Amino acid sequence: MHSGKQYSLKEFIIWTRRDIYWIFLLAAIPTALFDFFEFKWLAIPWVPIAMIGTAAAFIVGFRNTQTYNRLWKARQIYGSIVNTSRTWGIMAKDFITNSLTSTATEEELHSIRKTLIYRHIAWLTALRFQLREKRAWENMDKPSNKEYQQLYKVLEYETTLETELQKYLSQEELNYIVSKKNRATQIITLQSKHLKELAEKGLLSEFKHVALEDRLKDLFDHQGRCERIKNFPYPRQFASINMFFIRLFVIMLPFGLINEFAKLGEHCVWFTVPFSVIVGWVFNSMERVGESTENPFEGSANDVPITVMSRTIEIDLKDMLDETDLPPAITPINNILM
Template identity: 55%
Template sequence: MNTGDHYHLSHYIPWTRFQIYKLLLISTIPAIIYACTGGKWFTMPWVPVALLGTVTAFISGFRNTQTYNRTWEARQIYGGIINQSRSFGILVRSMVRADDPALEQDIHQRLIYRHIAWLTALRFQLREVRSWEYIKKRRYNQEYQKRYYVVPEWQSDMGEELKPFLPEEERQYILARKNKATQLLSRQSDELRGLNEAGLLTDYNFVALETHLKDLYDQQGRCERIKNFPYPRQYSSLNLFFTNLLCILIPFGMVQEFAKFGPEFVWLSIPFSTLLGWVFVALDMTGEATENPFEGSANDVPITQISRTIEIDLREMLGETDLPPAIQPVNNIVL
């Protein structure tokens, strides 16, 4: 997530420079053809180009609206996880009771630490790379990522980050499972049942905490739906085809328009065609960069920062003071 007031051209121009080079080449060819032939056989009416531009703008707008909706839904999901995590911590401390204060504190810590482990496993799973994601497939995305930020889940190991929150036997059990976050909630449910059977958790309170686990499963499932189901490829492909076709045809239409002012004005079609094509290409790239909100791009939902915030809140509920620092933006980017 970018925490600045806006992206600067010093970011956008390098990020799109390969496309700018292509647009300059495409825009130069019609001008050279016109100059070499004197425009005798070179004709391209502007009307069909303008109509294609209208269609392309509509398709790009539709795509960008839908990709933004995916990102906004992902942020809403993690907003729900924040609220439910804090509620879970409060309910654990209020509902789980034991005559021995040390035993009670140990149970509270075990349940809350397992929840923090769930947050850790979930963010690692969401940052796994899928075949349709762009962050590691596009050279310009890789260059931007290496220059401005790092993805924490790519720099560390899930097993190591789970060590402070799980007993070694349970950690090994979880690491051997495919969906680790799911199994952590399952273990959480098993312990709640054991506390209920031991008389440390009443039936009513047991149902209340189990309902919270169900809600967390729902939120995890919504995250997995966004992660594992890409923006429909048919719409993405149409946007790519129409944008490329428009960028090819714009220079031919521009040449005709500038030739009306005189042959020497034909060369002005090059910068104007490049600029107009860049608008559509940048719009397409922006939609692409917003499409997958957990892939590790600069526009991701900041699930690492959110998880750290929840961890701090929950550990403070336990009375701990030796807390990890909040994650701060680097180069106005936080993940």
């Protein structure tokens, strides 16, 4: 997520410069053929190009609206995770108490509360690592995106899940979790098993047990909603037709502009090149913005900042345990928060 006021024009041009190069060539070649070699038949009427441009503008607008909806939905889901996590922390802290049938010491009760809260942080960690896994339809392998990624850090790409989970799970639980495919799901399973054991020991009343299980149900719901966005791409048929229309428009654009600028006088036809680059860049950049927004967990500069939000939750939960050695908040790198 960009945390500054806006992307600078320089950043945007650097990000799209490869597109500018091929748009320039697409405009310069027909213009040179028209002016130097008298290929007058290259000039075509503006009307069909304008019709294609209108269709391209509609489909680009539709795509960008839908991809923004995917991004905003992902942000709402993680906002719900923040709220449910805080609720889990306060319930784990206050619900684990002695009853008539249990005589645990305060140190034992604190250890149980800490285990439940740390295991929840492990769930947050496993979930964000799963959401950062690459998918075939994502765009981070494109040269421009790879280059821009050098300006910020994606923590999930610089360490391993096992290394991170060691901070929150016992060795026995860690070995069990890393042997599973969907690690986040299995961590919630461990939480439910632990709650059952606590209820059997009399450390949880039936009402409190049910209330905590309901929070686990909420976490499963949040996880499933994240997985739906991660594992179901923006429909490929709409993404493909968007690309086809934009490419067709950009290719045909100089052939229509040649005809218009040639009417202005000798050599004015060369105005075709800069104006084709400008108009083509506008349309192509709108398509690129939609493309970079459609996968909100892929590791791009426009992602939902799930690493930052997970760290915020971790700080809050550890603070609830009255710990003083809290991890530092994650700060932007070149205005990018991940």
